[in-house]
Amino acid sequence: MIEKCADVIAGWLIECSAVEEVNRELYSYAVYSAFLTLSPLLLAIVFGLCMGCMKQSILIVTPFVIIRKFSGGYHAKHLGVCLFCSSLLLFLCIVLSFHLEGGWQLALAAAAAAVSLICFSPIDNENRVLSQKERVRYKKITAVLVVIYLLLDAAFFWFQLQTYAVCISIGIMLSAGLQLPCIFRGLAKK
Amino acid sequence: MKSKIAKSVAKGTASVLNAVLRADANSTSCCIFYQPKAPKDLEKFRRTK
Numbered sequence: 707m708i709e710k711c712a713d714v715i716a717g718w719l720i721e722c723s724a725v726e727e728v729n730r731e732l733y734s735y736a737v738y739s740a741f742l743t744l745s746p747l748l749l750a751i752v753f754g755l756c757m758g759c760m761k762q763s764i765l766i767v768t769p770f771v772i773i774r775k776f777s778g779g780y781h782a783k784h785l786g787v788c789l790f791c792s793s794l795l796l797f798l799c800i801v802l803s804f805h806l807e808g809g810w811q812l813a814l815a816a817a818a819a820a821v822s823l824i825c826f827s828p829i830d831n832e833n834r835v836l837s838q839k840e841r842v843r844y845k846k847i848t849a850v851l852v853v854i855y856l857l858l859d860a861a862f863f864w865f866q867l868q869t870y871a872v873c874i875s876i877g878i879m880l881s882a883g884l885q886l887p888c889i890f891r892g893l894a895k896k
Numbered sequence: 897m898k899s900k901i902a903k904s905v906a907k908g909t910a911s912v913l914n915a916v917l918r919a920d921a922n923s924t925s926c927c928i929f930y931q932p933k934a935p936k937d938l939e940k941f942r943r944t945k
């Protein structure tokens with residue numbers, strides 16, 4: 707369905723002479739990718755509106771989206787599974803953010819997740835294999851992003867904005883947690 | 897007039913999609929749990945060759 711829509715949009719761009727026919731596949735992929743990139747934010751907005759916690763849901767999803775773009779991690783084989791899992795996981799994270807309390811335990815868990823992200827990133831996928839140069843570059847970018855979010859987390863914690871600190875921590879832990887299946891699979895292969 | 901508007905909207909859309917392609921070519925993967933197969937031409941948008 708989404709693939710067909712992407713193809714129709716690419717066809718329309720060709721019709722309007724904005725894109726050349728040879729690039730149809732590329733722009734069809736771009737439309738698809740734009741949808742996939744925006745979907746976590748759209749999900750966060752929908753859940754935020756439904757559950758009356760817009761700030762929390764956006765604060766959870768933002769570090770996750772930005773870090774995961776460079777750290778990589780687990781990917782499902784089918785889009786349907788992906789959308790179902792994303793929705794479920796985001797919903798669970800929002801619920802978790804209501805029940806978790808900011809404190810040293812959570813700060814330590816977030817720090818452990820950050821160390822794991824820095825050590826194991828980037829994790830690539832068979833559909834998007836990375837070169838050695840890209841691996842080095844994305845590892846550095848992930849490390850910088852993780853440190854920035856940890857500092858932001860510490861600042862929220864320091865200024866007693868516990869709810870926001872919890873959300874950022876969950877976002878970092880979610881990115882690290884979704885690398886675990888790939889890390890374990892890699893260890894099992896060895 | 898109508899086709900002129902359509903053409904400029906299409907050009908704007910193409911520019912946005914170029915930005916999406918650049919972001920995609922210079923990152924590990926899509927940010928959710930599904931990664932579509934990247935076309936070969938995506939390499940044109942990579943900073944590291």
